[in-house]
Amino acid sequence: xxxxxxxxxxxxxxxxxxxxxxxxxxxxxxxxxxxxxxxxxxxxxxxxxxxxxxxxxxxxxxxxxxxxxxxxxxxxxxxxxxxxxxxxxxxxxxxxxxxxxxxxxxxxxxxxxxxxxxxxxxxxxxxxxxxxxxxxxxxxxxxxxxxxxxxxxxxxxxxxxxxxxxxxxxxxxxxxxxxxxxxxxxxxxxxxxxxxxxxxxxxxxxxxxxxxxxxxxxxxxxxxxxxxxxxxxxxxxxxxxxxxxxxxxxxxxxxxxxxxxxxxxxxxxxxxxxxxxxxxxxxxxxx
Amino acid sequence: xxxxxxxxxxxxxxxxxxxxxxxxxxxxxxxxxxxxxxxxxxxxxxxxxxxxxxxxxxxxxxxxxxxxxxxxxxxxxxxxxxxxxxxxxxxxxxxxxxxxxxxxxxxxxxxxxxxxxxxxxxxxxxxxxxxxxxxxxxxxxxxxxxxxxxxxxxxxxxxxxxxxxxxxxxxxxxxxxxxxxxxxxxxxxxxxxxxxxxxxxxxxxxxxxxxxxxxxxxxxxxxxxxxxxxxxxxxxxxxxxxxxxxxxxxxxxxxxxxxxxxxxxxxxxxxxxxxxxxxxxxxxxxxxxxxxxxxxxxxxxxxxxxxxxxxxxxxxxxxxxxxxxxxx
Numbered sequence: 079x080x081x082x083x084x085x086x087x088x089x090x091x092x093x094x095x096x097x098x099x100x101x102x103x104x105x106x107x108x109x110x111x112x113x114x115x116x117x118x119x120x121x122x123x124x125x126x127x128x129x130x131x132x133x134x135x136x137x138x139x140x141x142x143x144x145x146x147x148x149x150x151x152x153x154x155x156x157x158x159x160x161x162x163x164x165x166x167x168x169x170x171x172x173x174x175x176x177x178x179x180x181x182x183x184x185x186x187x188x189x190x191x192x193x194x195x196x197x198x199x200x201x202x203x204x205x206x207x208x209x210x211x212x213x214x215x216x217x218x219x220x221x222x223x224x225x226x227x228x229x230x231x232x233x234x235x236x237x238x239x240x241x242x243x244x245x246x247x248x249x250x251x252x253x254x255x256x257x258x259x260x261x262x263x264x265x266x267x268x269x270x271x272x273x274x275x276x277x278x279x280x281x282x283x284x285x286x287x288x289x290x291x292x293x294x295x296x297x298x299x300x301x302x303x304x305x306x307x308x309x310x311x312x313x314x315x316x317x318x319x320x321x322x323x324x325x326x327x328x329x330x331x332x333x334x335x336x337x338x339x340x341x342x343x344x345x346x347x348x349x350x351x352x353x354x355x356x357x358x359x360x361x362x363x364x365x
Numbered sequence: 366x367x368x369x370x371x372x373x374x375x376x377x378x379x380x381x382x383x384x385x386x387x388x389x390x391x392x393x394x395x396x397x398x399x400x401x402x403x404x405x406x407x408x409x410x411x412x413x414x415x416x417x418x419x420x421x422x423x424x425x426x427x428x429x430x431x432x433x434x435x436x437x438x439x440x441x442x443x444x445x446x447x448x449x450x451x452x453x454x455x456x457x458x459x460x461x462x463x464x465x466x467x468x469x470x471x472x473x474x475x476x477x478x479x480x481x482x483x484x485x486x487x488x489x490x491x492x493x494x495x496x497x498x499x500x501x502x503x504x505x506x507x508x509x510x511x512x513x514x515x516x517x518x519x520x521x522x523x524x525x526x527x528x529x530x531x532x533x534x535x536x537x538x539x540x541x542x543x544x545x546x547x548x549x550x551x552x553x554x555x556x557x558x559x560x561x562x563x564x565x566x567x568x569x570x571x572x573x574x575x576x577x578x579x580x581x582x583x584x585x586x587x588x589x590x591x592x593x594x595x596x597x598x599x600x601x602x603x604x605x606x607x608x609x610x611x612x613x614x615x616x617x618x619x620x621x622x623x624x625x626x627x628x629x630x631x632x633x634x635x636x637x638x639x640x641x642x643x644x645x646x647x648x649x650x651x652x653x654x655x656x657x658x659x660x661x662x663x664x665x666x667x668x669x670x671x672x673x674x675x676x677x678x679x680x681x682x683x684x685x686x687x688x689x690x691x692x693x
Contacts, residue, residue: 113475164660170474171421175616176659178609183652190646296605300486303479311475342490345483349468352480356471 083212085329091218091287093325094225098280099298100305100317101232102273108312109249109269111170112162115177117277118299119184124150124278125290126192129199139202143282147275154274155267163266188292201286221283228279229318232272236314245269249312297341304348382530386523395522401634402526402533403590408614408626409540410583416621417544418576419556423608424465424481427488428581430603432458432588434492437505437598447512451589458585459578466577470570473559485608493600504599511593529590533627536583541623543579552576556621613655619665628667 103117124146131142157180165172203216236242248255248265256262281294288294305324309316324344332340386395407429415421435454439445445453465484472480492499499505511519511528519525543549551572554562563569592598601607618629637647662669 107475113479161656161660168659168663171415171419172659172663174421174475174478175612176656178612179652179655179659181652182609182613182648182655186646186648186652190649194645300483304483307476307479338494339490342487345487345490348480348483349487352472352476353468356473356476 080211081333085333086326087212087214087218089325089329090322091221091325092328093322094222095280095284095321096298096301096305096324097318097321098225098228098276098283100302100309100321101229101314102276102280103299103302104306104309104312104314104317105245105269105276106273107306108314109245110158110162110266112173112177113303114273115174115299116157116180116184117273117302118295119181119188120150120154120274120295121277121281121298122188122292122295123153123184124274124281125199125285125294126188127278128282129197129285129290130192132199139282143279146278146282150274150278151271152274154270154272158267158270162270163263185292185295192292194292196289196291199285199290203286215287217286221287224279224283228276232276232314241268301344304344307348307351379534383527386526392522395526397634397638398631399522399526399529399594400591401630402529403587403594404611404614404634405627405630406533406536406590407584407587408611408618408630409536410580410587411611412615412620412622412626413540413543413552413583414576414580415615416625417549417552417556418573419559420470420573420577421478422469422481422577422580423478423605423612424469424485424488425580425584425611426605426608427485427603428458428462428584429588429591429607429611430488430492430598430600431461432585433592433598433602434499434505434588435585436589436592437508438498440509440593441505441507447509447593448514451511451586451593454589455582455585458588459582462578462581462585463574466574466581470573470577482605485603485605489600489603489605492603499600502600504597505592506597508592508596508598510596525594529594532586532590536586537623537627544623548572548575613651616655616665617658619667619669620663622665622667622671625665625667629665632666 099117099121102120103114106112106114106117127146127149128139128142131137131145132139135142137145161176161180162173165176201217201220203220205216207214207216207219236246244255244260244265245268247258247260248262252262255265280298301324305320306312306317308323309318309320324347327347328340328343331343335343385398389395407425411422411425432454435457436450439450439453440447443450465481469477469480469484493501495501511525513519517524519528544552551562551567554565554567555569555572559569588602591602614629614633615626616629617633618627619625633651637651640647640650658665664672
């Protein structure tokens with residue numbers, strides 16, 4: 079029973095990180111119809127920038143994270159402006175390949191600047207707390223709480239502000255949004271900025287319990303794709319719920335099935351889903 | 366293109382390829398060319414699927430690895446004759462391809478790419494974790510060089526070069542025949558509009574599956590040749606990094622063109638060999654090149670060359686508008 083509770087807690091931690099990454103991915107997909115394969119590289123950049131800000135400039139964890147969000151957000155904007163906007167009218171194959179090109183570049187860039195070694199990020203929240211016989215590290219609690227706060231903020235932003243409403247409008251119909259005077263290019267850039275920012279937050283939160291290395295985004299992005307297919311491509315609640323579902327299945331799988339094969343669980347899940355329903359779960363009339 | 370010109374050109378190319386090791390007598394160059402020919406065979410497979418049928422599979426490094434491991438295991442552990450193992454390796458790969466294709470091809474566009482990306486990753490993880498069979502991260506060593514055909518042995522770099530060259534020429538010829546057959550036209554119809562193809566009575570699933578299985582066959586063949594040529598394989602040959610390499614060769618050369626895979630592979634392999642000092646960081650240059658090419662020259666070097674030639678001819682002769690190509 080205690081192991082189960084401990085694992086449930088762990089899965090909340092992993093699930094929170096997955097949800098944040100998947101949120102960014104699903105936003106871009108839902109609004110711009112781009113499956114951004116480079117999203118994992120943005121996640122990786124987020125981890126490195128926070129780490130560098132902390133080690134090289136001695137910034138406080140939160141300030142470092144803020145800088146990272148800003149920088150990765152700007153990278154996202156640049157990608158939209160100089161790559162994906164030029165491909166808006168191109169066949170769907172091109173977006174994907176361009177994204178792969180960006181992914182390759184960012185990874186080589188990270189390796190060039192920071193080296194290929196695994197690095198550790200020390201969190202100022204190393205304390206261990208014991209609640210009802212279960213031990214938690216502060217960092218893990220922090221991940222869960224911050225992720226939920228970020229999700230609530232994102233929700234409020236999308237539902238309650240005018241800018242948020244224009245993003246939603248564009249996700250429903252690009253032409254319609256443009257007809258009522260929404261600046262499509264601005265919304266597209268903003269979407270990429272939020273998406274990059276979310277990836278940076280996720281990476282900064284997760285790095286102290288994982289490691290920072292050039293390939294750190296690989297598995298995460300693949301899993302994020304699994305999540306958004308699970309939750310319905312482009313659906314925001316779907317990405318959150320899907321993230322936690324995957325987190326749970328992985329932690330439980332690792333405990334009760336095999337730790338070696340825990341990474342396969344996500345992919346098997348996806349293979350099963352798409353085998354049963356090729357258009358993805360909850361597909362809303364694909365174009 | 367005039368057929369005569371094209372044929373003379375092809376013959377000239379083959380003659381150059383045959384003479385190359387005799388003129389240069391440099392084992393390093395021969396080795397590099399042999400390797401790039403092997404990659405080119407795999408790229409031709411991907412091109413058949415992505416370029417002609419319009420389905421971007423990201424699992425082909427996995428199929429390449431299946432081919433390589435099949436040959437490796439059959440020759441090393443089962444001590445089978447090389448040629449029998451080569452045939453079996455291709456068949457095993459296309460068999461797996463058939464199973465995966467049946468399921469994967471029900472998905473479309475983004476879903477297909479993501480699905481195959483995950484399939485590729487599963488293949489990689491299985492090879493990596495299945496210590497008992499594949500040797501896990503340590504890989505498989507001591508794979509035999511290609512077996513003799515009668516009196517011909519394949520011990521030297523030159524003989525291996527000629528062997529791989531023969532395979533490549535055969536592959537290109539087969540692809541040429543496929544692309545110019547009714548089946549090839551059907552692939553193009555599916556690429557341009559699957560709905561339309563269905564409307565005129567094409568069984569799209571059957572044709573897509575044919576393209577998929579054929580492309581995995583070529584990936585498996587390339588993998589098997591790679592294993593017997595390099596004599597050592599590790600799980601890394603099934604990684605996404607290799608997949609992206611192959612994709613890049615295809616795109617730079619020209620997706621959906623017959624010469625593209627060869628042009629792209631040769632150019633990039635030679636380029637990255639000459640940029641040795643960049644090895645680890647070559648993606649710093651190639652990543653942006655890939656992105657720029659897809660934005661400004663979506664048809665790669667070969668495709669853009671033919672477009673340019675056509676445009677020039679049209680300016681001098683009749684006013685034929687260049688054919689608008691939807692994809693690739």
